[in-house]
Amino acid sequence: MKRLITQFFEFCAGRLAELRPVAAAALRRVRRPTRRGVALTCAALPALLFLYVLILIPFTPSIGDIRKAKVEQPAQILSADGKLLAEFKPSNREWVKLADISPHVVDALIATEDHRFYQHFGLDWRRTASAALHTFSGDRQGGSTITQQLARNLYPDEIGRAPTLTRKLKEAITAFKIEALYTKSEILETYLNTVPFLYNAYGIEMAARTYFDKSAAELNVLESATLAGMLKGNSYYNPVLNPERAVQRRNIVLAQMVKYGKLTPAAYETLKRRPLRIDFERQTEPPGPAPHFAQQLRKWLAAWADRNDYNIYSDGLVVRTTIDSRLQAMATQAVVWQGNQLQGIANSAWGARAGCANGRDLLQVFLRETPDYRAAKDSGLTDSEALKRLSSDRNLVQTVCESKTRVQADFLALDPRNGQIKAWVGSRDFSQDPFDHVQQARRQPGSTFKPFVYAAAFEGGAKPADTFVDKPIEIPLAGGEIWRPSDEDEPSGRAISLRDGLAYSRNRITAQLMETVGPAKVARLARAMGVRDSELNPVPSLALGTSPVTLKEMVSAYGTIANLGGYVEPVMVTRIEDRNGEVLAEFAPVPPRQELPADTARTLVDVMRDVVSRGTGSSIRSRFGVRGDVAGKTGTTQGYADGWFILIHPQLVAGAWVGFNDSRVTLRSDYWGQGAHSALPIVGDFFQRAQRSRLVDVRARFATEQEPGRFAELSGKIRAWFEHLFASPVRPEAPSASRDATRRAPAASVASVASAASTASTASTASTAAIELQPLPQPPLIAPAPASAPQPASEHVDGQAPAGGVPASAPTPTPDDITPADAGSAANSAANSTANDPVNAPASTGTSP
Incomplete structure (x- = not known):
């Protein structure tokens, strides 16, 4: 090896010795240049520059690119009925x-x-x-x-x-x-x-x-x-x-x-002596009729364009969406109208115009979360000194109070048959609230989650007439905790059917049903039906909606119910064209995937009809006059932090959520805080307008009639034939006083039994029955009842009973509340604190077109 290295160095030295005379001659020519050398050098510089320019030409924009830049056109977003929704500039x-x-x-x-x-x-x-x-x-x-x-x-x-x-x-x-x-x-x-x-x-x-x-x-x-x-x-x-x-x-x-x-x-x-006179105003693009929808669509379209080598800002794409501009306008009006009503109530409850005068303790918590508080602490002030300084700043206090007590609301409507989104309103005002509550905000759904529990039970063979006793419930949890779900009233000890349990949103009945079915099965079924992006914690309290979800997921899952068990992923786009009208891509409706047996879905729809006919959502018919075959469910969470309502129709499913960005802020009203009085009016107003405009067919009905099997059909025919063959003729008899008296006797005995039962009942049960039998007054549209004034029991429920009362055997409607123990685990409580903040809420995964 040493020998080889020595030979290599000797070779290199020899080559350098040969090059030394050549280098010396070149150096002499540089020091003493000839005329010819100078001329060649001067000619070489432009030649090299020209050669470099030729090399650069392929790396500059082509003629076609320049022509394209001249005629660039932004993508146009059109509604299903041809109206311009947005331009992507x-x-x-x-x-x-x-x-x-x-x-x-x-x-x-x-x-x-x-x-x-x-x-x-x-x-x-x-x-x-x-x-x-x-x-x-x-x-x-x-x-x-x-x-x-x-x-x-x-x-x-x-x-x-x-x-x-x-x-x-x-x-x-x-x-x-x-x-x-x-x-x-x-x-x-x-x-x-x-x-x-x-x-x-x-x-x-x-x-x-x-x-x-x-x-x-x-x-x-x-x-x-x-x-x-x-x-x-x-x-x-x-x-x-x-x-x-x-x-x-x-x-x-x-x-x-x-x-x-x-x-x-x-x-x-x-x-030159004249002053500078300007009239400055920032120019903002108009948000358009569906700004939150357009915001979500831009993300999807940008990904599609990248995959297919298009530019959404210059290639003149024409995107035809599923939005119906008429339904979108109705939805926006309903959200703005109800949001304004509730904002006045929130201002009164919190004293917002006086710097949250009615919520000083929570205001101090809010002030501690501001950058101003951190800066004051960094300067060496104590907690009390920092709060005193911040509290004296009226502008800061007013800004914090108004931002925290601003009522938020969102709305989504889709066609359950094909998943096409028809209306999307992400907040009350896009310019003030650009955060999209439909797809990005995760909130506890409350009792709107209960249909999944009942769906799992019906799938397992339960019947609407099956009953559970209304009694105190204690369910042990992991870690030694005990979950005690409760309703507004005390346990009655009566047997309540599953139909009434869902219609009147009974928490104790639903909790017992959840024990029978199992949280894991309910979570799997809810995911299959449409709640696919949010995490569902399989604990018993999931029955009352403790896992935060998005409105888009819930409306999609209710669409599966309305489609009799067939899930269709929500879609936003039907077709993409180029600037000349040539179709670049079409998105045909995807066949539904049967995630819930059709017979189970028919039973669930039939039971959910009672929610709007006589249960917690009855004001859909009594107040808003919504006609046709509809069903739905209300939802209210602990402390009235969230209000929900979702209505299903064979052609349209619509849902709304109402609350605040910070779940620690509520409407402070056991009446207005309920989903039946906060979110339901948005859906009710929307459906009322849609039906009047004939955009929704009131004659459409769910196909809930159970088709009899062949054996049952044959048995029925045989039974009818035997009854017809062996029936004895009935002879008419003249009426008599003795026979009339005999006919009236059973009635008298029934009355006496009922009287005895009534006398034997307890005072509390009797008073409850009396309240149930009284006609319920309609709630006011704007002003809430004074907090100090006593209110009838019906105003504390999530919805109203129909005029004339409910049967004495039916349970009293109660709000869809969950108690602090309903969180089920510490993990749920932690999830709720972040999911309610739009800044920290995780964005939903990408959506299909």
């Missing part, structure tokens, strides 16, 4: 023709940025050479023409941003291409429509509206000079942030206009 820009731009703008632009614009072909050699000399001498200057600036604005990624020779060469090459394709007027039009002006204003039209509240055609000389002056440095010469610099720069532009004959010296002397 990369920036806030509106293209205007050059003829619709003030001539003063063009004059100011050319005089300041490129006064030889009409003489060159993309590159001003004299200006470029002058800029290079100044840069080499230490005074850096820009020499880009308007065409070069346009190339940089259109293709910042392809050309680059670094101040290098390569970037300048790419910019020049692209400018030559643009000049070869565009006329001078087209170049000016494109430049003025693409140049940025801060505040998300792109193009001269948006700049004119932002800074002067007028169109580009109406700009005068001073305004045109101000905007043209901003092009040298948007932030540095910003008339809002730096008005003095903006005036100086404006006057320089005016002087340039005088220099090149676009303004008279006399006019300049007059104009």
Whole structure:
């Protein structure tokens, strides 16, 4: 090995000795260059530069790309009935023709940025050479023409941003291409429509509206000079942030206009003394009729476009969605209307206008969570001193109070037959509440989760007439805890059927049913039916809805019920077309997947009908007059933090949630806090409008009639034949007084038995029965009952009994509350505290089109 290394070094030394005379001769030629050598060197430099330019040409935007940039169109989002819902623009820009731009703008632009614009072909050699000399001498200057600036604005990624020779060469090459394709007027039009002006204003039209509240055609000389002056440095010469610099720069532009004959010296002397007058207003894109839906659709469409090599901002895609603009408008009106009603109640309950005067203790908790409190603590203040300082800041207190006590609401409606989403309202006001509560907020569903428990029971063979005794329940949990579900009233000791248990939302009955079925089976069934993104904790308290879910999941799962057990994933898009109307993709309805046996679903629908006919959701018919075959379920969580209601119809399923972003804040009303009085009116108002507009057919009915099997059908025919064969004829008899007396005797005996039973009953049971038999008054639309005034028992229930009362054998309707012990485990409690915060709530997984 040593020998080989020695031979290698000897070889290298020999080669270096041979190259030494050659290197010495080359060094002598450099020190004493000949004329021929100098000439060759001078000729080589341009040749190398030309070769480098040729190499760069393939790496600059092509002619096709430039033409495409000129005609770029944002994706248009259309409703199912052809109405424009949104346009996906990369920036806030509106293209205007050059003829619709003030001539003063063009004059100011050319005089300041490129006064030889009409003489060159993309590159001003004299200006470029002058800029290079100044840069080499230490005074850096820009020499880009308007065409070069346009190339940089259109293709910042392809050309680059670094101040290098390569970037300048790419910019020049692209400018030559643009000049070869565009006329001078087209170049000016494109430049003025693409140049940025801060505040998300792109193009001269948006700049004119932002800074002067007028169109580009109406700009005068001073305004045109101000905007043209901003092009040298948007932030540095910003008339809002730096008005003095903006005036100086404006006057320089005016002087340039005088220099090149676009303004008279006399006019300049007059104009340069005038103050800077701006009328600033940020330009925001209108949210459109379905902003939260469009927000979710943008994410899905961007992924689709990336997979299929399209650009949602420039390729002119036309996306046809499932939204019905008429139903969307009705849903928005219902959410805004009910939200405003409840906001007044919340303001009164919390004293919001007086800085949460009615909730001082919780306000201090909120103040401790602000950055101002942390800053005060970091400065060395104690807790009491920091709170005292923050409490004295009225603006801070008012801001915190109003944000925490702002009522939130959302709504979703879909067609259960094909999963098409028809209406989507993510909050009361998108501009104030852009967070999407439909798909992103996870909240406890309360008693709206109970149908899954009953579905699992019916699937296992239970019947609606099966009963459980209304008695105290104690269910042991892992870790030695005991769960004691309760209702508003005391246990009656009566047998209550499953039908009445769901209709009147009895917690103790549902808990016993959950014990029979098992939490794991209920969780599996709920996931199969549509609750597929949120985690369901398989504990007994899941029966009362302790695992947070989204409204989209719940409405989707109720769609499975309405579709008689067939699950269809919610869809947003039916077809995507290009700008010429050619279909790029179609999304046909997916066949439903049977996740719940059809017979079980028929039984569940039939039982849920009683919720709206005589149970907790009866005001759907009595107050809102919703007709047709409908069923549903109300839901209310512990402390009235969440109110839910979901209504199913053969053609449409609609659900609403009402609450606050922070679950520690509630409406503080055992009446308005219930889902039957907070969320139900949203769905009721929506369905009422939809039926009046005939967008929902009131004649449609669920196919809940059980089809008899062949054996049962044959047995029935045989039984009927035997009855007909052996029936004895009935002879008419004349009525007599003795026979009438005999006929009345059983009735008298029944009355005496009923009287005896009534006398033997306890006082509490008798009083409850008396309340149940009384007609219930309709609730007020706006003002709640005073907290100090006694209220009838019916106003403390989740819904109302129909006028005329309920049968004495039926249980008293109770609110769908869950007690603190209902959390089932410490994990559930922790999940609830974060799921109720839209900032910390985890985003839902991606949705199908």
